[in-house]
Amino acid sequence: MTGLLAVPGCFACVAAGGPRGRPSGMALIRVAADEAELLTIGVVPDSRRRGIANGLLIELAAAAAARGAMRLFLEVSVANAAALALYRDRGFEEVGRRRRYYPDDSDAVVMAGNPTVISAA
Numbered sequence: 494m495t496g497l498l499a500v501p502g503c504f505a506c507v508a509a510g511g512p513r514g515r516p517s518g519m520a521l522i523r524v525a526a527d528e529a530e531l532l533t534i535g536v537v538p539d540s541r542r543r544g545i546a547n548g549l550l551i552e553l554a555a556a557a558a559a560r561g562a563m564r565l566f567l568e569v570s571v572a573n574a575a576a577l578a579l580y581r582d583r584g585f586e587e588v589g590r591r592r593r594y595y596p597d598d599s600d601a602v603v604m605a606g607n608p609t610v611i612s613a614a
């Protein structure tokens with residue numbers, strides 16, 4: 494994470510309000526020219542289903558749009574029902590697949606969306 498944050502165009506958003514005063518979630522994005530990529534997003538188990546990932550996506554998509562990104566890409570396992578639902582809910586659409594991309598041999602779904610649309614609450 495520290496290494497990624499040192500890369501130009503990479504930045505993160507951290508959500509407060511987790512257990513014992515810790516963060517409840519975080520997401521990391523990279524913007525290069527007019528494209529952005531969501532590198533990771535996670536919410537601690539005790540804080541899930543409270544709209545935290547949704548809020549992180551809105552914040553980071555707005556930041557990507559402000560930096561000139563026209564498209565925001567991500568990859569997610571076909572086996573990750575929660576994340577697929579989150580991304581579809583936020584307006585991402587499937588644009589491709591990578592076969593047996595993950596260590597468990599599941600395919601990756603490549604999704605993309607317009608950061609301005611995604612950041613619209």
Ligand SMILES: CC(C)(COP(=O)(O)OP(=O)(O)OC[C@H]1O[C@@H](n2cnc3c(N)ncnc32)[C@H](O)[C@@H]1OP(=O)(O)O)[C@@H](O)C(=O)NCCC(=O)NCCS
Pocket residue numbers: 533534535536537540541542543544545546547548568569570573574575576578579580582
């Ligand atoms: C995926 C993840 C980030 C979602 O975080 P979250 O804060 O719980 O998500 P939100 O509360 O913002 O959910 C927003 C919407 O996403 C969908 N969603 C989220 N979790 C879901 C679940 N377990 N099952 C079905 N839909 C889900 C719903 O549409 C939800 O809206 P709703 O609660 O009004 O129905 C979280 O489950 C997580 O950290 N998972 C482990 C890490 C991971 O898989 N990261 C993604 C890698 S690609």
